[in-house]
Amino acid sequence: MNTPIRLLPHLVRRVPRASSNAVRASSLAAFASRRCFSTSRPLKNAKDRGPPKPPSDDKADAARSFLGTQKRLPEFNLTDKIILVSGGARGLGLTQAEALLEAGATVYALDRLPEPSAEFPKLQAKAQNELGTALHYRQIDVRDSGSLTQIVADIASEHGRLDGLIAAAGIQQETPALEYTAEDANRMFEVNITGVFMTAQAAAKQMVRFGSGGSIVLIASMSGSVANKGLICPAYNTSKAGVIQLARNLAMEWGQYGIRVNTISPGYIVTQMVTMLFEKFPERETEWATQNMLGRLSKPQEYRGAAVFLLSDASSFMTGADLKIDGGHTAW
Structure with missing residues (x-):
């Protein structure tokens, strides 16, 4: 037998219809009184507003001028910084030097070449103009x-400061360990470790002399962490492992x-040097690409951002x- 449920009168609260209507009316009035929906200033139709006004030339020019200045991502800004790049006459060093210039730095390229590469004067003109x-160049x-x-x-005395360094100078030699001479090994270590040091x-x-601190970046290699399959460079790989450990101690x-x-x-x-190597060993171009997670080789331009990041306040800690x-090469 089903027993009907009875609601006790004292548990039931009835709201009079008139009072609920009043609440609804007062809510609408409050909403209408807001500036975004004012009854005294009705919204115009889209066709009444006319076409959107383009930004003034002054505002557009101001917005463009913010790029590469302290108004946008100021921690990446290198304006007025004095930075050295050893091995900066060509290759990776010169590519990274270009990025530093674009971030606002004054750059000194240091290299043993009597004259830098043909691209160097073009970059000089771009920097100035x-x-x-x-x-x-020194x-x-x-x-x-x-x-x-x-x-x-x-250089530091001329500017009254020195803010950064990229030590990219280095040499390579591919020789089996059983055939390496002491002279060749010492030359490799003298350039790649002692020279960097x-x-x-x-x-x-x-930096200590002027008391303003700074950032130093040493170019090592994934070869300092792994033995490259098929690449017979025992002294080079050892030197790059030494660079990684050197940086820890200097830090x-x-x-x-x-x-x-x-x-x-x-x-x-x-x-350019690797391209010449591929002419001698064409199979390496394909083999090397398959040894990382992205399945391709890198370009010098892909290291520009890292240079600016490490030499700027973006990496201050x-x-x-x-x-x-390395495209994930050492993460397998």
């Missing part, structure tokens, strides 16, 4: 530590002066780190 900054072999230190000191030291001395010692030290470890890059840009 389009970017409002400057690109300079010939120096990083193995000549005395002259290197003096050149860096002269002395370049970083020369820059750090000026530890120089952090007290506000100097950050990091490394970039590129993967295989298609440069980053030191003693290795930034791998």
